[in-house]
Amino acid sequence: MQPAISEKTGILLGGSGLIGGTLLYYFKTQAEGRLNVLAPNSKKLSLRDPDDIRRYFEKSKPAFIINCAIAAIDSDPQLAYEINYLGTVSLAKAAQELNIPYIHLSSAAVMPTGLDLTEEDRLDLRPELPNYTKAKLMAELSLEHLRRVRGLDYTTIRLGIVYGAHDHKIQGFQRLFFAIVDRSMPVLFTRPEALHSYSNARKLPYFIAHVLDNRPEFSGQTYNFVDKNPVSLGQLILTIKNYLELKTPREIYLPLPVAQFGLGIMTRLVRLITRLGIDARLPAELMFLKNFYETQTLSAAKLRHSSFSDPDPEATIFAALPELIEYYVTRWEHLNLIEPFNKEFFDPRRRAEEFLHTPDQLLREMHRESDLPFLKQCPLPGVAQGGESAQGRAD
Numbered sequence: 001m002q003p004a005i006s007e008k009t010g011i012l013l014g015g016s017g018l019i020g021g022t023l024l025y026y027f028k029t030q031a032e033g034r035l036n037v038l039a040p041n042s043k044k045l046s047l048r049d050p051d052d053i054r055r056y057f058e059k060s061k062p063a064f065i066i067n068c069a070i071a072a073i074d075s076d077p078q079l080a081y082e083i084n085y086l087g088t089v090s091l092a093k094a095a096q097e098l099n100i101p102y103i104h105l106s107s108a109a110v111m112p113t114g115l116d117l118t119e120e121d122r123l124d125l126r127p128e129l130p131n132y133t134k135a136k137l138m139a140e141l142s143l144e145h146l147r148r149v150r151g152l153d154y155t156t157i158r159l160g161i162v163y164g165a166h167d168h169k170i171q172g173f174q175r176l177f178f179a180i181v182d183r184s185m186p187v188l189f190t191r192p193e194a195l196h197s198y199s200n201a202r203k204l205p206y207f208i209a210h211v212l213d214n215r216p217e218f219s220g221q222t223y224n225f226v227d228k229n230p231v232s233l234g235q236l237i238l239t240i241k242n243y244l245e246l247k248t249p250r251e252i253y254l255p256l257p258v259a260q261f262g263l264g265i266m267t268r269l270v271r272l273i274t275r276l277g278i279d280a281r282l283p284a285e286l287m288f289l290k291n292f293y294e295t296q297t298l299s300a301a302k303l304r305h306s307s308f309s310d311p312d313p314e315a316t317i318f319a320a321l322p323e324l325i326e327y328y329v330t331r332w333e334h335l336n337l338i339e340p341f342n343k344e345f346f347d348p349r350r351r352a353e354e355f356l357h358t359p360d361q362l363l364r365e366m367h368r369e370s371d372l373p374f375l376k377q378c379p380l381p382g383v384a385q386g387g388e389s390a391q392g393r394a395d
Helices: 018-029 050-060 077-098 131-150 173-181 204-213 233-244 256-275 284-292 317-334 351-357 359-371
Strands: 008-013 035-038 065-067 102-107 114-117 154-159 161-163 198-200 221-225 296-298
Touching (some): 008 018, 008 050, 018 035, 018 204, 065 077, 102 131, 102 204, 154 204, 161 173, 173 233, 198 317, 233 317, 256 284
Parallel strands (some): 008 035, 065 102, 102 154, 154 221, 161 198
């Protein structure tokens, strides 16, 4: 009989976001008895306060730290510095003194434009960089410094455009998706040849678990965690449009100078509205408008040549679109953020319609189903329905 594997408890920062929430789900359902995480919110642990971090980690003494917390991408310099940079460095120092691994989630924003960029491709640190980019870039540089002078055991994971369900915020890819669903994108704000790399949130927890279990290989390393094939932004937008049977956006590619001119007008209009006492702001993602028109693809060669086995190497954002559309459109309808879509598509059993119009019929149906097993309908961790491996399912 083999001895039981002791459970390791770590700390995860940023558990309320898409990445953090996906990681929490994985550790709760797929790594039970092996890895466990605590996810303190900002009231329990503020990354802006080094003393707060000291007190928390002196008390908890975790076995590892995962940091996927970020300030909003349009935060002012102070907030971007305190959370994205100072918080990262404070966590790294705590990890170094506790002699535990530190997993840092970074971004392709620290990289230049171009094709097949490797982990060594990185922007030069310049004052004029956006606050988000500057802070994330400085964080990577400081982690490397702490490795050289203090022996920090860290791994940096760079993500492209992240996609996945179960994110309650409208940001990143969800912002683009919302603009299509809300019919607020009349034309395409990109070029036909613009390509970008995408990161599958559902697969990331498997990589992080593997990285934690294989420190000698991954310690002090940076990895691009992206899907194998890049994606045309224009093609992705048109695919979502066709899937939802919408008339917009039209297949007209708006030139960048025209888009920038329009953005300037909208910015001045928003400032005027704000002075009238009305809370208004443009989407934060528009600060990266130029990036919509430029190609940036990340090489996944280093990841493929590592000991990590991709649970779903052929996964693409196109394959995930039906699930993403059903989840987000249904959620945004419930919040009255968008006009209702075809309920037969998003609610095949028409339960919402029955609840609204024929509750007595719905009640009878639910009672008839009361004899069906409940818990046994949920596959055991690691086993999907039909006996197939559920590896790769993180949410």
